[in-house]
Amino acid sequence: MKSRVAGTKRVFIGTKLQWISIVFVLPALLLNLIFYIYPLVQSLILSFYDVPMLGDKMFTGLENYRQLFQDAAFWKALRFTFLYILIVTPPLFLLGLALALLVNARLPLITFFRSVYFLPVIISMVSCSLVWLWAYNDVYGLVNYYLMELHLIDKPVVWMAEAGTSLPAITFMVTWKVAGFTMIILLSALQSIPSDIYEASKIDGANRWKTILYITLPILKPAIVLALVVSVIGSALAFEQFVIMTQGGPSNSTTTIVNLIYDTSFKYYKFGYGSAMTIVLLLILLLLSAIQVKVLSRN
Known part of the structure; x- marks a missing residue:
């Protein structure tokens, strides 16, 4: 019984530490998503379009x-x-x-x-x-x-x-x-x-x-x-x-x-x-x- 309780405590502590680690990493992850990943994805999408200053963008495929x-x-x-x-x-x-x-x-x-x-x-x-x-x-x-x-x-x-x-x-x-x-x-x-x-x-x-x-x-x-x-x-x-x-x-x-x-x-x-x-x-x-x-x- 004691070993089962000790094992449950270890699992709980391990899960808690994982969530704490995620909380600390989350700000850096969000910054990377906003300022690096999202612009990269947008650049990849725009590279297949003709994007004029005014008007709607037009899909051109691999023309660029x-x-x-x-x-x-x-x-x-x-x-x-x-x-x-x-x-x-x-x-x-x-x-x-x-x-x-x-x-x-x-x-x-x-x-x-x-x-x-x-x-x-x-x-x-x-x-x-x-x-x-x-x-x-x-x-x-x-x-x-x-x-x-x-x-x-x-x-x-x-x-x-x-x-x-x-x-x-x-x-x-x-x-x-x-x-x-x-x-x-x-x-x-x-x-x-x-x-x-x-x-x-x-x-x-x-x-x-x-x-x-x-x-x-x-x-x-x-x-x-x-x-x-x-x-x-x-x-x-x-x-x-x-x-x-x-x-x-x-x-x-x-x-x-x-x-x-x-x-x-x-x-x-x-x-x-x-x-x-x-x-x-x-x-x-x-x-x-x-x-x-x-x-x-x-x-």
């Missing part, structure tokens, strides 16, 4: 997708977005990894330095873009001033005049701003590594570089996969920095795919066509993420 794959502007924006991903991801990851290894040491004021390196992450991309646009100014910008003082250039560089100079400049700014986020992801994984492993490697005669190469990096693989996937997705969704710093120019040479989706939907009011671009971009990101996870998760 057929037109999309024949759109030169779409392919140009997509190529530039992939170029930006390839250029910005390596320095972003390597700097984040270097900072994580640096601030993982137990040194005086290390908490202060962690905060300093992470500080740019909490600044909005709009604010960073405006500040760095001023720094890159060809007349009174600090970048040209110091480069000329160091005799690295003979005359001021108009950084935002063309893609050949604007893309490296924006890459430098984004790396400075976002590397702290990669640092936090990798640092949390570093601090979860047991110290016994490092002590055993020292006994076996492994130096610092061999320890990083053969112990730290293999153990960090899940965190590295996460950091790279987040970096690639964030780079593919780049928008504010190019709108503010280059306005997509010159001649749309720095127009990202998200910038094109925004212009198509909210400047030219082609909501159905913009929704089709959004769905294609989502599928591309899912494919890229799956490839990254598959390749980087191999033993």
Whole structure:
């Protein structure tokens, strides 16, 4: 009898804990449903329609997708977005990894330095873009001033005049701003590594570089996969920095795919066509993420 009562109590407590867990998760779930799932479903539905600014929408089937794959502007924006991903991801990851290894040491004021390196992450991309646009100014910008003082250039560089100079400049700014986020992801994984492993490697005669190469990096693989996937997705969704710093120019040479989706939907009011671009971009990101996870998760 007592065992039956105890079993009933355990079931009751377990059910109560499940309901409490659901109550805590419910606000986040509702926010995701309202701001992510519902807009995604609506975008998928609108992608099959011609949605004029005035009047009723008209079902067009796959016409938006057929037109999309024949759109030169779409392919140009997509190529530039992939170029930006390839250029910005390596320095972003390597700097984040270097900072994580640096601030993982137990040194005086290390908490202060962690905060300093992470500080740019909490600044909005709009604010960073405006500040760095001023720094890159060809007349009174600090970048040209110091480069000329160091005799690295003979005359001021108009950084935002063309893609050949604007893309490296924006890459430098984004790396400075976002590397702290990669640092936090990798640092949390570093601090979860047991110290016994490092002590055993020292006994076996492994130096610092061999320890990083053969112990730290293999153990960090899940965190590295996460950091790279987040970096690639964030780079593919780049928008504010190019709108503010280059306005997509010159001649749309720095127009990202998200910038094109925004212009198509909210400047030219082609909501159905913009929704089709959004769905294609989502599928591309899912494919890229799956490839990254598959390749980087191999033993």
